[in-house]
Amino acid sequence: MDATVPGNSRAQDAPDAPHRAHRPRTPDEDRRRLPGVLSGIADRETARLRDGTRPWEWWLERAVLHGRRYGYTDTLLIAAQWRAATDVRSYEEWRAVGRQVRRGETGIRLLSPPGGLRAVFDVAQTDGLPLPPPARVSPLGLPSDRVGELSAALRERHGADRIEADSAAFLVLAWLGLEPRPPVFPVNAFWAGAETGDRILRLGRRVYETALDPSAGGVMAAAHRFFRARLAGSWVPAYLAGRGFPRGAQRRWRIGWAPPGPAALTGHLRGLGHADEDVVAAGLARRSGDGRLFDTFRDRAMFPIRTPDGAVAGFIGRRPDGGDGPKYLNGPGTDLFHKSELLFGLHEARGALAAGARPVLVEGPLDAVAVALADPAGHAPVATCGLSLTGAQVGALGGIADLGVTGVLVALDGDTAGRSGAIRAWETLAGVGGPLDLAALPPGRDPADLLRDGGRAAVRRALAAGTPLMDLVVDAAMDRAGGGLTTAEERLAAIRAAAAAVTARPSGAARQAVRIAARASVPAALITEALIDAAASG
Template identity: 65%
Template sequence: MRPDDRRLLRGIADQETARLRDGTRPWSWWLERAVLHGRRHGYIGVLLISAQWRGATDVRSYDAWRSAGRQVRKGETGIRVLGRTGAPRAVFDVSQTEGLPLPDDRDPPPPDAEHRLASLTARAPDRGVRRVEADSVAFLVASWLGSEPSMPTFPARAFWAGPGIGDRILRTARRVHGRVSGASQHGITADAERFFHARLTDSWVPGYLAGRGFPAAVQRRWRIGYAPNGPRALTDHLRKLGHADDDITAAGLARPDDGPGGGKRAGNGNGERLRDTFRDRAMFAIRTQDGAVAGFIGRRRDDAPGPKYLNGPATSLFHKGELLYGLHEARDRLAAGARPVIVEGPLDAIAVTMAAPAEYAAVATCGLTLTAEQFDALAGIADLDGLGVLLALDGDPAGRAGAVRVWERLAGVGGPVETTALPPGHDPAGVLASGGRAAVRNALRTRTPLMDAVIDSAFDRAVAEVCNGPVSAAVGGTFGSPEGRLAAIRAAAKIIATRPPEAARQVVRVAARADVPPALVTEILCETVSPVDRP
């Protein structure tokens, strides 16, 4: 993105808002587009998507499409929107992707859905902006439920239009939809969470976690559970509670299984079999921001086969790339000023929180590089410009590479962006197991700017590309050619330009590493920020 992209996109959003306010566009125009894009994007996002791609129907980030089993086709141009911190990012319409079919995001409305919506509208004052908000929310929720509601009548000029009211309408509509929809899936995932939690005591999980530094009180507080090893333990339990097999599979809790030992589908006699998605695993519930259970991640025994962590499949509630484990649990501490810490797994998030609950609040990406949606969710709760962000990923090459990949999301954060110095091969949960809470606290307080690692990585990569071989990590290492040295400095300068407050320190670091005067690095940095034509 060019430095002026943010200003350009804000100008487009302001222009569209002005059209709503002066009546050039009716408020119904925005509402119709919010039906398509408002469940994933905010008021300004709806405007920017509509302005750039009139026919867009389902718009998500590159990472979110990958999580949904689809890939953005090579050469596709992204639709540019603004994240919560105002940084530009690219998103793509479903028509720009290919891959697995998508589950239907619409939940069938319960029998009393129309009554609930009517009550919502009736309670609103029959005047002014409050009436506009209630009618807008009711229209959005009914549309998301699959109905075809009539468009309410609004004043000719939407004088209220803007991010304040627009985003409030969308937040309310999302919350009401989650409740009015029945949340047939919210209900079934809540029942599954209670089932897993009730079976924790009689499993291997409590002893294993206690041995790693997570006492029983912590296990209860985080409502860790256990999925029994039987093929249909959860499925049979949910059937007894009255949940249909279609709902069980739609919630990602079971999948068809035609092998021996499966169970006939209850009530239809067609011989279709189901098998629990999670078996013999420690279970961690992933919640939405309002606390509803969206899905699960299960951890196997250390000596068991299969992936260490198993995520449930994508459903209408569970989109792994949009949720952060622990964000709901951390919301109050983040609001009180605890510093956000990004980790990889659920146990890492719990370990950091145990070590210093007033100082740090950890959230886990559950195996993903931090996605734009996850970043926006965190930025919506935490003061990132004041508190900054701390990364506590595994202290191995993969963890360091993951920290570098996160840079694209965090470069625009106003506060300090740092990474911890974890021992090689250890994550926060491993540090807790080997050294206790004090060791985790010490690791969290021993940190360096993430920009150091990002610049070092770009520096080495540039030299390798020019010189066909790695550069020594030592100061004044062999570069092979002046071109390699210059390429490395230019690569570092591009990154330094993204965070001016850190420029002076990074210029000195790069100059020392390249064995050149700082003035030369400064000159190249100035050319990067304000390029000029040269012969």
């Protein structure tokens, strides 16, 4: 059933139309024009939220009605086209529950990615079987109807900032039928937009589903709750505190502990009703030769790795000092855990990154926590967890941070392996517009080591004393190609190798020309010629 263009008698704030004579548009022209019109409506409503013309509570009240089924933008479009809409579904969805959209009714147009359209209808536009009254649900494990208490829990458990936590808490309690009082928000909703709005809705839906069924949220969420519940009785809290990570930081980063038993987690997940196949597919257990399951992580401090919207996608476990196995153990790749796409700490750092903090690339989870503790406002850490940085990870980081302004500070371990990792990171980061620098870490030390031995001030000093990352790249290129730089042939090979490296990021060419000339003991003009030749041949 087709729907007509928004603008019927029930619509509000229809787009302004110029008062001039023009030929009527054809139906095909109207359809092509609609996505732009709808985007304009959504942009205008967002602007009204941001400037205080509409309070943020206005959107939340409509998200209570439509947010469990639709996203931020479509919720705005429903409200703009039909002020009194209460239950909006597609033509097919109404038929599935025994109701029929009346002939001639005008549909509410929504945007369907990528750039398409769909029509939905309010229950008032339908006839048929009565709908059952909404059930009043008793929330399991949630505070009664107090938004503040649930908001605090969301900030602790999911790393949400106050605006997002307050908003999601209100939605969850409203969906549970508890009629909560909206929290107080600033007059201007400067955060309004599809990214924040959809993140609030995703968090709210996930918490709502978990409240209905404690086993909801998937096997990963259940495993994380298991690890968290066993932290207090383990060696992990005292060990982390001894390294400079206070209990508050352990709570904020949702660190847990995997018990040493061969199948402690597997038995717990089976008791919740999770199938063995799901536990294995999530990378939480493996099969022995005789088919029995044993836990992937045993006697390890557990750090959750999250997707951009906060869902736990995988884990990295650290063994106790002197324990068996590798120091850090990554879970295997799964349908949810794509190692080449996720960065540890990116979800937790999103607020600081959006506010302009500089991204800091570190190797492991403890390094990330150390940087976050040392300078939570100025630097936002993300960790590759022992893997090489990928273009997909840089893209995910650039989706939150303005890399053209902040650039990236690389703070990998100050040893040979760390320097090699920094050079590989530079190859991936070379296209970033902002500055690329290398933190001043002592040989063989990482940010977590500095926190343990020198406190937060030592970490801050290392972050502040950065040098251009290209210095390291150019020096390494000269060392590889030029050996001891004792002959003319070695110096020429070193100059050519360095020039090739500089052309990948010519913004630092002037500084590097001076450095190359000094190292090779040749006139600067010769280096300039080499750079020109390298750029021309590249």
